[in-house]
Amino acid sequence: MRQFLNNMANIEMKSCSLCPRECRIDRTKKLGLCGESNDMRIAKIMLHRFEEPCISGTDPKRGSGAVFFSGCPLHCVYCQNKDISGGGVGKLYSPTDLANAMRELEEQGAYNINLVTPTHFTNGIKEALDIYRPRIPIVFNTSGYEKAETVRGLSGYADIFLTDMKYGTAETASKYSKAPDYPHVAVTAIKEMVNVTGSPRFFSDNMMKKGVIVRHLVLPGCRRDSEKALRLLADTVGCENVILSLMSQFTPDFAKDIKELSRRVTSFEYNYVRDCALELGFSGFGQDRQSAKADYTPDFHGKDNN
Numbered sequence: 413m414r415q416f417l418n419n420m421a422n423i424e425m426k427s428c429s430l431c432p433r434e435c436r437i438d439r440t441k442k443l444g445l446c447g448e449s450n451d452m453r454i455a456k457i458m459l460h461r462f463e464e465p466c467i468s469g470t471d472p473k474r475g476s477g478a479v480f481f482s483g484c485p486l487h488c489v490y491c492q493n494k495d496i497s498g499g500g501v502g503k504l505y506s507p508t509d510l511a512n513a514m515r516e517l518e519e520q521g522a523y524n525i526n527l528v529t530p531t532h533f534t535n536g537i538k539e540a541l542d543i544y545r546p547r548i549p550i551v552f553n554t555s556g557y558e559k560a561e562t563v564r565g566l567s568g569y570a571d572i573f574l575t576d577m578k579y580g581t582a583e584t585a586s587k588y589s590k591a592p593d594y595p596h597v598a599v600t601a602i603k604e605m606v607n608v609t610g611s612p613r614f615f616s617d618n619m620m621k622k623g624v625i626v627r628h629l630v631l632p633g634c635r636r637d638s639e640k641a642l643r644l645l646a647d648t649v650g651c652e653n654v655i656l657s658l659m660s661q662f663t664p665d666f667a668k669d670i671k672e673l674s675r676r677v678t679s680f681e682y683n684y685v686r687d688c689a690l691e692l693g694f695s696g697f698g699q700d701r702q703s704a705k706a707d708y709t710p711d712f713h714g715k716d717n718n
């Protein structure tokens with residue numbers, strides 16, 4: 413009987429169902445839909461100065477300690493990081509290597525460790541954090557396409573979730589990410605993220621200590637879908653439990669083959685979605701639509717978020 417249970421445990425461990433794609437394959441032998449084996453691959457490690465102000469800060473010598481993982485389970489047609497998410501770029505890192513990289517970022521003055529697209533390497537990341545736990549906050553920076561149980565398993569590891577809420581309808585989620593279940597899956601996961609981190613909290617210098625930031629990128633021709641996404645988020649998770657980051661930086665260069673995405677978002681579209689967010693009661697960040705660097709404008713609500 414014991415032997416039988418051990419075998420069952422091995423099957424469970426090898427069959428990957430970390431994310432809602434639920435490939436249920438052995439990633440030691442085959443690549444999942446995320447494009448990755450079990451071995452952690454990292455495309456870039458850097459101090460990142462262009463995340464939200466409470467993540468990147470304003471000191472030009474510091475920034476968010478970003479670790480960009482290779483691969484992605486979602487594969488949006490307009491992805492700005494296609495080389496990293498699906499292009500096979502990156503070097504293999506053991507959990508010890510990642511632990512050392514996090515320590516180096518901390519020594520360089522990073523405000524936090526920002527794990528970008530981490531879901532498919534959740535196990536290796538947890539192992540790395542068991543080896544070395546930085547004294548700065550750990551940020552899980554995700555597409556929002558997460559299983560609630562995977563998020564729950566990050567309790568004690570994640571201080572901050574920087575998550576997307578991309579779509580409000582199955583139609584748009586299916587068209588651009590082949591994930592018709594995205595709206596429901598994402599709000600369920602975000603609710604769990606709030607359970608893990610609690611409400612937003614800040615250090616005395618306004619840098620984020622704990623909580624959830626929800627990013628929403630306005631897409632061309634999709635303002636009504638954006639409205640539905642924000643309404644679903646407000647109804648399911650509650651405006652007061654998250655900080656909203658409303659983004660305008662959609663770049664048509666990355667979706668050249670898709671006619672309706674071959675332009676930038678207009679001011680009318682962005683302002684329409686911003687007004688919906690304000691009406692629903694969200695607080696957070698807006699983005700300068702004209703900025704080539706996609707800089708953030710702190711606090712579109714005109715309120716202090718502390």
Ligand code: SF4
Pocket residue numbers: 428429430431432433434435436437439443444445446447484485531532
């Ligand atoms: S993490 Fe990768 S292999 Fe695992 S279920 Fe998701 S897409 Fe499939």
